[in-house]
Amino acid sequence: MSKNYNDFISIVEKRNPNEPEFLQAVKEVTEDLFPYITENHPEFFEQKILERLTEPERIISFRVTWLDDNHEVQVNRGYRVQMNSAIGPYKGGLRFAPSVNQSILKFLAFEQVFKNSLTGLPIGGGKGGSDFDPKGKSDNEIMRFCQSFMTELYRHIGADTDVPAGDIGVGGREIGYLFGQFKRLQNNFTGVLTGKGELWGGSYIRPEATGYGLLYFVDCIFKHQGKSLKGKVATVSGAGNVAFYAVEKALQLGAKVITVSNSLGTLYDPDGFDAEKMAFGATLGRSLDQYPSKYPNAQFFPGQKPWQFKCDIALPCATQNELDESDAKMLVANGCTCVAEGANMPSTAEAIKVFLDAKISFAPGKAANAGGVAVSGLEMSQNSIRTQWCTEEVDNRLKTIMESIHETCLKYGKESEFVNYLKGANIGGFIKVANAMKAQGIV
Ligand SMILES: NC(=O)C1=CN([C@@H]2O[C@H](COP(=O)(O)OP(=O)(O)OC[C@H]3O[C@@H](n4cnc5c(N)ncnc54)[C@H](O)[C@@H]3O)[C@@H](O)[C@H]2O)C=CC1
Numbered sequence: 001m002s003k004n005y006n007d008f009i010s011i012v013e014k015r016n017p018n019e020p021e022f023l024q025a026v027k028e029v030t031e032d033l034f035p036y037i038t039e040n041h042p043e044f045f046e047q048k049i050l051e052r053l054t055e056p057e058r059i060i061s062f063r064v065t066w067l068d069d070n071h072e073v074q075v076n077r078g079y080r081v082q083m084n085s086a087i088g089p090y091k092g093g094l095r096f097a098p099s100v101n102q103s104i105l106k107f108l109a110f111e112q113v114f115k116n117s118l119t120g121l122p123i124g125g126g127k128g129g130s131d132f133d134p135k136g137k138s139d140n141e142i143m144r145f146c147q148s149f150m151t152e153l154y155r156h157i158g159a160d161t162d163v164p165a166g167d168i169g170v171g172g173r174e175i176g177y178l179f180g181q182f183k184r185l186q187n188n189f190t191g192v193l194t195g196k197g198e199l200w201g202g203s204y205i206r207p208e209a210t211g212y213g214l215l216y217f218v219d220c221i222f223k224h225q226g227k228s229l230k231g232k233v234a235t236v237s238g239a240g241n242v243a244f245y246a247v248e249k250a251l252q253l254g255a256k257v258i259t260v261s262n263s264l265g266t267l268y269d270p271d272g273f274d275a276e277k278m279a280f281g282a283t284l285g286r287s288l289d290q291y292p293s294k295y296p297n298a299q300f301f302p303g304q305k306p307w308q309f310k311c312d313i314a315l316p317c318a319t320q321n322e323l324d325e326s327d328a329k330m331l332v333a334n335g336c337t338c339v340a341e342g343a344n345m346p347s348t349a350e351a352i353k354v355f356l357d358a359k360i361s362f363a364p365g366k367a368a369n370a371g372g373v374a375v376s377g378l379e380m381s382q383n384s385i386r387t388q389w390c391t392e393e394v395d396n397r398l399k400t401i402m403e404s405i406h407e408t409c410l411k412y413g414k415e416s417e418f419v420n421y422l423k424g425a426n427i428g429g430f431i432k433v434a435n436a437m438k439a440q441g442i443v
């Protein structure tokens, strides 16, 4: 392998043309890994560990044909990117969104490898999904799509091979339809998916885990600085699974949350949300603009992002590249001291540079949002030993895992003036996978 970083990147660029998100994720990780390997593990260069890590073990792409409610034939494309299985079965969510393409799934699968390693659990990395748009579809259409998707995917996954879960556009309902079809095809009740219902093999706290875990991580950051979350003002983007439970836990920890958002715009409530307001917000679906009719101090800003509002903590929980350089500059100028990513790669490379230059606490998704996949890993364990742990047990384990990820980030990311959480997460996630690859030979 090339020991020159620019040569390495230009090879990856040539091998993956037209995949900007994947290249962005590779650069975000390998910029930290290259100097670390040079200094500590030059043997990884001979073994081409980085070149192997950036080449998926397998990519499956397939046609998904289904009938809509008007009896019209619809055709979508399905994918599963099986990125790396050095430390366990492939593990990672399925995304259903019209923007889904191979580049996005490869970036997500790549990130997942490091994230899953950071949890300390024996899970490899993968990701999948489809360009199917669930918005505006009936329940029956969603079910027919999920059944058709699984009719192809089932032959590539399994409890010890590859265990998908949810992501954008895939929640408990979709996991139910996917699981039902897998069971019908295989005549086999097995832990092949996580995020299952609590009555049929799911783990308590899985729906909450990503958002709760994010706040447990932020709590660690503040405690490490001898501070508390009490009274801190937080801005949140997104209004889905991750955002909702992030707001809930932030409120429980004493923070004041003033925004949520969706692709239509941002809802700003200067008085802060509370449990009752959140419950009302949850009834609105995508119509967040209806919220001020009940809480007139609030305002909906169509087409705008939450980062213009003064805050101590920013929690991007919507989607990739939703926070750019100008947003980052605004956050820093307004006194924000902590940005923790609930979404995967929500900050652009330029935004990250602004945060690192300003030496504020920047917690990348692979560390800060690892709580979701961690509880998925715990769901796999519960399925294997045919038991179900109570809510408190899972929540305690989640907290412990987030604390240990924070410790790993400190171990590899502590610099003289501040903690470089990005570097800490990149190196901490890499080391176990690289050593496992080395032990398993040239495969
Ligand atoms: N669900 C999980 O357990 C995990 C999810 N993530 C990541 O968290 C993010 C959110 O996922 P979920 O909450 O599960 O999905 P979701 O489908 O429940 O919610 C996504 C939310 O983001 C909003 N959104 C989408 N595009 C947007 C845009 N361009 N601008 C503003 N808002 C936009 C949607 O309106 C929706 O409110 C994704 O990046 C996902 O990969 C990361 C770890 C685990």
Ligand SMILES: O=C(O)CCC(=O)C(=O)O
Pocket (backbone or CB within 6 Å): 091, 092, 093, 094, 112, 115, 163, 164, 165, 166, 167, 194, 344, 369, 370, 372, 373, 374, 376
């Ligand atoms: O729970 C899982 O397996 C995957 C969660 C996920 O997709 C993610 O961490 O981005």
